Amino acid sequence: MGGDGTRDTSGGDGVRVFMALPAPEAADRDPFGQCLADVVRVLGLGVAREPGTDDPVWGHRVRAALREACERESAFPQEAFEVLLGAAVNDSNPSFNRWFVEAALNGFGRGRVRSRLIGYLRTGTDAERAGAARAWYWTALPLDHPQLRAAGPAGDRPEPDNGSVGVREWHEAALREFVDNEHLDVRRCILPGLPLRPSAYPAELHPLVDKAIAIARSHPDEYLRHRVEHQVRG
Known part of the structure; x- marks a missing residue:
């Protein structure tokens, strides 16, 4: 995945290409x-x-x-x-x-x-x-x-460098923000790095994973709908 939100994922039958992250709203x-x-x-x-x-x-x-x-x-x-x-x-x-x-x-x-x-x-x-x-x-x-x-x-x-420091805390805060904050740019920027599997979160947040997927799938924004399907399948 690149910083622009795109990634080519090689699979058995070909390559999946993610849409580029749209520019922020003015x-x-x-x-x-x-x-x-x-x-x-x-x-x-x-x-x-x-x-x-x-x-x-x-x-x-x-x-x-x-x-x-x-x-x-x-x-x-x-x-x-x-x-x-x-x-x-x-x-x-x-x-x-x-x-x-x-x-x-x-x-x-x-x-x-x-x-x-x-x-x-x-x-x-x-x-x-x-x-x-x-x-x-x-x-x-x-x-x-x-x-x-x-x-x-x-x-x-x-402190010695720790590659996992803050990751779980970020994912939990990002999941809550994606669900609760309707701002389009916020949701667009959060989604590419958001795990959409319940095992990535404590049990009390599992319902929010399903809610995040539902929000993205039904959203009028094409980018969110595109991203969520790739991430759920991936």
């Missing part, structure tokens, strides 16, 4: 530009925004500078944690948001990143909830930038 205010400015400021990336540059072009420049910074020996200030996760959550591109998540993972640890995304899912705006679900996919990346660290006492990463 928002009254897009905070991504400010998030990019905060990343540049806090990490000292030295990327000036030229007048008239739109957010997609500006975003590509900031991501490129961030990738270069991640290849160097770097000590991220503690303030970088929130600005990196804020950029990841507000980046509507489900592939390019990877670079903000990867920097945060390597600088601050998987457990801290996942805990913050769970917080966005539970208490954020609908746009932030959808963004947290898009960003969550990349939290499974390996930590392969040992030169990155957080400045200060927290930089020693007190």
Whole structure:
């Protein structure tokens, strides 16, 4: 599966292709530009925004500078944690948001990143909830930038990396959110990473799995109807 919500699954008779995740619905205010400015400021990336540059072009420049910074020996200030996760959550591109998540993972640890995304899912705006679900996919990346660290006492990463940290908590919160929150972007972004088998949840949540499947199957949105059938069969 890619960050855009697509995946080719080889089967005995051929290949199944998932629909790409649709673009988010238009928002009254897009905070991504400010998030990019905060990343540049806090990490000292030295990327000036030229007048008239739109957010997609500006975003590509900031991501490129961030990738270069991640290849160097770097000590991220503690303030970088929130600005990196804020950029990841507000980046509507489900592939390019990877670079903000990867920097945060390597600088601050998987457990801290996942805990913050769970917080966005539970208490954020609908746009932030959808963004947290898009960003969550990349939290499974390996930590392969040992030169990155957080400045200060927290930089020693007190806990060893654990690939399963927060996963069960995320799945349970995501299942509840999918069922209870009717916002289309939230449901679209949550569904691709949502297990739809009762065995993935405690017994008291099993009825919600059936309800989530029923919601997706009967939803007027083509993407949700398409995804749920592939996930139930898979």
